[in-house]
Amino acid sequence: MxxxxxxxxxxxxxxxxxxxxxxxxxxxxxxxxxxxxxxxxxxxxxxxxxxxxxxxxxxxxxxxxxxxxxxxxxxxxNPDGGFVAGAEISPNHISIALYNLDSTQRDRVKLPLASDRSAENVVKLLEITIKGILNKHELKIDKLFGIGLALSGSISPEGVVKLSGPMCWKNVPLKAMLAEYFECPVYVYTTKVRLLAELEASPSLNRKNIVYFNVADGVGLNNIIDGNLINGATNRCGEIGHIVIDRKGPLCGCGQRGCLEAHISGPAIAEKIMKDLASGIESGFSEALNEENEPEDIVREWKKLISEQDQYALSLRDYAADKISWAAAMAINMFDPEVLILAGYVNDACSDFFMQSILNRFKTDVYDETSRNIKIIPAKAGLEALMKGASEAVIEKHFSI
The missing domain is CATH 1.10.10.10 (Winged helix-like DNA-binding domain superfamily/Winged helix DNA-binding domain)
Incomplete structure (x- = not known):
């Protein structure tokens, strides 16, 4: 260098x-x-x-x-010469981790949000937890170089959450709210920072043309084109989850009806399962679930029932695969990637089946498919990718010239 x-x-x-x-x-x-x-x-x-x-x-x-x-x-x-905090904010929980300067995780806390998803409650929990982690490790506050918050939504350069469908937030000055309690810089990121964690987990992906297709609490794409992360004019590039596929469909957190996200996100899948069970569908879900289960728990049970050949779980797999493969084919036509990464806990439920469904779409839905050589792989950074990516972004900021 x-x-x-x-x-x-x-x-x-x-x-x-x-x-x-x-x-x-x-x-x-x-x-x-x-x-x-x-x-x-x-x-x-x-x-x-x-x-x-x-x-x-x-x-x-x-x-x-x-x-x-x-x-x-x-x-x-000196890896322990400074630390950063990375936090993932989702509708059901907040995950907060402390990382040192070589990106080693030193501590991690997961807090349920229960019914209170207000920004005020989230900020209060973040403040108490981050300071508690520092005290636990006997670290002075000046050792904290920065805090990175990441969530699904549209974020302004000033750290204002303009819109987050999963959190049902509009115009929330999240950065300013948390910055009142800390002297170090606070940054608010979209889910694009997952790619930083993914590139660290798979260095061979550097400089590739990549579509990172995440299906979890939200649904979105992150794109690297010719080695550059694409953000768009208003930092909203990749919002495939808010393409309306059925105007009479379920209400989405963004306010529209029938968005892709309202059909295949974790909360959408969980809601569909609960409604189908209430309508009399027979499935192994009946014995395993209750109203207190979080979407991740429900999707985890879905993965288990698929392996057990539960007929309803299999039909739900086919339902999700149809929409995921359609969206992936659209993304391939738009961005022409070398690599398509399937990420998020919904994709993880049956990634092999979803990969094959996408490949099956090539002949009918992908333009000039015979000339393409696209590798489809599961994400490697794991379920902590958003939190880890936020911390990586903070470290890069701290070392930027």
């Missing part, structure tokens, strides 16, 4: 971040190598290394030398 030194009135701080970014990307370097790769003078790097040492942000170890004289000193990031 070759980088260029910064020349401005803020050169000290910017060059400090330059060195930190270099160390994070290349793990361990000598002071001479830092000089070579940044173009900074030896005295400047000595000064920066001293500042980083005083802040506890680097580790220094003595290496072996085959020559006479001083042994070389190797410099690396």
């Amino acid at each position: 070759n980088v260029t030194a910064i020349d401005s009135k803020n050169a000290g701080l910017k060059n400090e971040r330059l060195v930190l970014k270099l160390l994070r990307n290349q793990t361990t370097l000598s002071q001479a190598q830092i000089c070579q790769k940044t173009g900074l003078g030896s005295s400047t790097v000595t000064y920066i290394v001293g500042r980083l040492r005083n802040k506890g942000l680097i580790k220094e170890t003595l290496g072996e030398s085959t020559k006479r004289g001083a042994r070389p000193k190797w410099i690396s990031i």
Whole structure:
């Protein structure tokens, strides 16, 4: 990685971040190598290394030398020199985790929201929990470099949740509300940050053309085109979940009727199951579920019943596969990916079946399908991808120049 030194009135701080970014990307370097790769003078790097040492942000170890004289000193990031908090906000729970500077999770807490999904309750829980985690690990508040919040919805650059269908929020100044309780920066992200967690889990995906199709509490696409994450003019690119497929269909959290999300999201699948059971459908669901089950629990039971060949579970699988494969074919026509990633707990319920359903759509629904070579894979980052992605975005912000 070759980088260029910064020349401005803020050169000290910017060059400090330059060195930190270099160390994070290349793990361990000598002071001479830092000089070579940044173009900074030896005295400047000595000064920066001293500042980083005083802040506890680097580790220094003595290496072996085959020559006479001083042994070389190797410099690396101190993973516990700082921490970030990542939080996933969903309709049924908040998940909060603490990560150090090498993205290792140090703690994690999951809190149910029950019936109170108000922004005020969410902010209160976030404040109490984040401060509680810091106290548990005996960390001073200045060790927290930033907080990243992630949720499904439309987010303004100022951190205002303009619209979140799953949370039923409109114009919520989430960043400002939480920032009242913390001195560190607070960032609010859309579900696009999942891709940061996915790229870390699968480095071979870097620089690929990717469609990341997530079906969980919400339904959406994240797209990397020619190596660049696509956001759109208002940061709303990829809202495939709000394409109306049946104007007489179920009410969606966005206010429209019949959105794709209102048919195949986790809450939509859970609601359909409960309604079908109430109407007299016979299924193994009857013995396993009650009104207190969260959508993730219901979808997990669905996956189990599919493996047991429960006829209703299988028919529901076919119902979801029809809509998921249609949406995937549409996304392929629009974005021409090399890789299609199926993510989210709904896709995870029967990913192999959904993959085959998408492949079956190629002959009828994908333009010029014979010339395409598309790899369809399940997501690897796991169910904590949103929380991990938010923390990665904060760390990248902290090390940005």
